[in-house]
Amino acid sequence: MRVIVLGAGIIGVTSAYQLARTGHEVIVLDRQQGPALETSFANAGEVSFGYCSPWAAPGIPMKALKWLFMEHAPLILRPKIDAAMLSWMVRMLSNCTSRRYAINKSRMLQLADYSRASLAELRSETRIAYDERMQGTLQLFRTQQQLDASGKDVKALAADGIPYEVLDRDGCIKVEPALAHAREKIVGGLLTPKDETGDCFKFTNALAEKASALGVKFVYGTSIKGLDVMGGRVRAVVTDRERIEADAIVVALGSYSPLLLKPLGIRLPVYPVKGYSLTLPITDVSRAPESTVMDETFKIAITRLGDRIRVGGMAEISGYTNDLGQARRRTLEHSVTDLFPGGDIAKATFWSGLRPMTPDGTPVIGPTKIGGLFLNTGHGTLGWTMSTGSARVINDLVSGRKPDIDATDLAIARYA
Incomplete structure (x- = not known):
């Protein structure tokens, strides 16, 4: 055909x-x-087979209200007269229940795990190189409340047979040694060891x-x-x-x-949710990530791509706009310099892209x-x-x- x-x-x-x-x-x-x-072109670089969750989750509506008043908010809403935006947001809110979350996450994990095996076969078949690493994703928690709330994700991972480890502070540092200088800022993490990283472009x-x-x-x-x-x-x-x-x-x-x-x-029901990224050269390997660290507080992924660090994340609901807001850049800079100050922030390149989001995440x-x-x-x-x-x-x-x-x-x- x-x-x-x-x-x-x-x-x-x-x-x-x-x-x-x-x-x-x-x-x-x-x-x-x-x-x-x-x-x-310049996404976060994480291939997250285990760290795979719908944005629509229990508690998100209340969190979203709090984020509106945060300097480094992971969610930014710029409302406008747009029927598609309103319809999408209403549908998303309807998925913020425990029942819908479990259904949607299970669907996503099934497809992600299938992709894990598919990518391994394709890589073996083609031998292409893309700054790939197979060292997992560490979801990093700065508060005990975040660590406790990860229980629903652990339950879903266990139900679908996805490998994981719940780590304390020392466990996180063992996986990502550069976190040693920031040990007092973290309480623990959730490691999905089968995750990978790589340059999508x-x-x-x-x-x-x-x-x-x-x-x-x-x-x-x-x-x-x-x-x-x-x-x-x-x-x-x-x-x-x-x-x-x-x-x-x-x-x-x-x-x-x-x-x-x-x-x-x-x-x-697909609507653009803008994300941002920074890409900066590594100047001090001892203070750079080994793989991907997801800073749960700011919903920002910090990823090692060869001799570069890619910092990506946030969700801005503002329609089909691709402007580069400097406030978003400051959030990315804050997260990476707070945890991994091993890159040259002065030489970072700033980018944004429109992610095609469904209201249920699938x-x-x-x-x-x-x-x-x-x-x-x-x-x-x-x-x-x-x-x-x-x-x-x-x-x-x-x-x-x-x-x-x-x-x-x-x-x-x-x-x-």
Whole structure:
């Protein structure tokens, strides 16, 4: 079949690679001049198979109210007259119950664990390098209250068979020796040892080269104007240059997916939640992280990428804006210098990207009501983590095969 993949970020490129391996003729369209130049460009760098939770959780509404008055708040809300924003927030709040949290986290962990195995196979198969490390994620707690609250996550990890360790202060320092100078600022942590780290931009570009070798055609600098649907089936993609016919189309446009689908009567509850990152060179290895440390207080990930430190996080709900707020930069700088002052903050590069978030945290992967039209989007902060498993699932569905994992509740039909 001829399959068109819309989007050349981490989700689009992994999907294209898997589809090409199956033997499909694959075309990838993207408005940028190369792969991974938007949300996949400078994300936090963590591949968090174990640290994988929906933002919608019990207690989040009350925490959100407190965060509004914090200098270094992990959540920033800039309300505006936007029906999509309001609808998304209402749906998210409806998922902030213990029951919904357990269901959503279980779905996410299943897909993340499948991605863990998929990434290992792909890495063995392709031998690509991307500053990868396999030393786990340490969720770091600065207060006893945070440590006690981690019980719900421990319960979910245990139920799904995901390895974990609850650590005291000395245990955290054993895993991340550079924390020794900040020992009085921490009380403990939750280690998920199977987690990995890596540069998503490097990975996506390297895999795009492998996909090209398999025959995938990448068309860059192309704006997608719409989809041509006839008789209840998608027939083609209309760009600013031409109309390209296809047997199947996979929408992997991240936060922009709902805008393309709305004229077709498909209401996809994905909304952009902006995240920020800093990338700084390491000047003192003894004060730099070994892997990824998630600073729970500020919801910021501090990750080792080769000779660099990537600091990423926060969630800003402000629509389709990509400005670089200096207050957000100060929060990132505060977290990394407080815990790992081994980088040159003066030489840091500042970036922001729009994460495609669903109200329940689970991505949308699967068919739509229109024949031949498939979705692989809405991964939020976990696109890098879930990319390889999501690509396998969408490849199986497009190819008419049953996926290795139960993908029924991943499709958009769950919102009906």
